[in-house]
Amino acid sequence: MGGTIYHAYVRSFRDSDGDGYGDLGGLIERFDHLVDLGVTALWLSPITRSPDHDWGYDVSDYLDVHPELGTLDDVDRLVDVAARQGVRVVLDLIPNHTSARHPWFVEASSSRSSPKRDYYVWADAQRDGSSPNNWVDDTGQSAWTWDATTSQYYMHNFLDLQPDLNWWNPRVHDEFDRIIDFWLDRGVAGFRIDVANGLYHDRALRDNPRNPRAVIWDTEVQGRYGIEHVHNFNQPEVHDVYRRWRARAEARCTPALLMGETWVARVDELAAYYGDDDELQLALNFPFLFAPFEPPALARIVADSVSAFPAGACMVWAGSNHDLPRAASRWANGDHRRIRLIQTLLATLPGTYVLYYGDELGMTDSDIPDHLHRDPLTAGRLNGQWPRDNARAPMRWDASPTGGFTTGHPWLPVHPVVEHNVADQTVDPNSTLALVRSLISLRRQHLSDPASSYREVHVDAHRWVFDSGPLRVSANFSDDDVPFDAGGDPLLSSLGPTPGASGSLRAWEAVVSRRRGDEG
């Protein structure tokens, strides 16, 4: 906590065996890149066995590695290489659902009297044969699929091939205790918990309210497709799970990390996942991610988070992930100055900084032609979904045609912008990579306290000035130069090596200073 987490989409980071898919071997081969960046933890997209209907988020075996990605030995090697560099390895844990191919579901769906039946959520049809209620899944279709063998519906918040687990069943808790221990015993440092606000569903299966404001980007209303997710997400009982896991995490010599994919609309709901410092240590801030790139909106979420979170809670800032348009496109529209401004802000807010692979190069979204899409959940663009593959393009290590990513045929086209490559940016002191390295080193020096203080100094339509620990950060969100007082000794500018030299903040520039008289 208080460090920098590098989020690697493993299949797109680096391929070590020429099959076109990034893998654990590739991470080991290119571990120096993470060391040069100075990150403190590495979060891997799912590496366990899966039929890949949702690229690993549909697990068929929680205790083994997907053969395309490597082996358990590779995990051990990676953990070892990382430990020698002081980097902790965090895995994606998927407790909300399994794959329909998981032996638990195969068994559960074989008969109503199966001992595993209650691992999943089953319900009878309504009198007219229709599904038990109006819940919809992530694709906008009914969250219920009919199982002809046992004549009942089963529930899924994502694809029909991803049946939801039934967390009302204590045996499911026991299974996950074992899974957690298995990985922690191997030296893994913790987990990013997928759909952390899911798990429980309303036992009475009540209909969800309709609300036209329930759309993915709304920062007040939780839901999609005009239906609020009141009864199939964010149930109070989920907090008991995190209290139990936190106690388990704290029982380790080095406490394990629990970071939630807490996809909730409001900051007060997010705050609840920290509990009384007895649940998650980090809760990903989706209200921030969904805010428009304007100082008043961003600053409000930060201020609200500071006041809503329990004292000492560590905030966590991410601009991009594998599910949404990258910040470099969504917020910066590909503009270099804005891309650099974004990373400067994310890296200097107090708490934990999450860097999605390629962010350090300024990587924008790809525009992958429809026929090359690989993500079953969004490739069909059902109900206007944004194709997530555009945020998952293989990373460029050099300027060659396959970007040094693979010697084979890449599973998705490598990122089209040749300049976004590690080799060229490493030798260019003005590159985004050079900036991000400096930012991380500055964080290590001044912001390593996970609970560094935040104070808003000034916010208007074009400017955001705040104090973060001992730092003063001044950002200009406009096309004009604006007068500025560094408030201390300038340490870094998002635009170049001589911070504050012109006496004004240049267009889309952020300057980070060490506050005068502040040694804290």
Ligand code: GLC
């Ligand atoms: C999370 C993952 C996403 C996945 C979904 C279902 O939101 O980030 O990639 O599709 O869960 O597992």
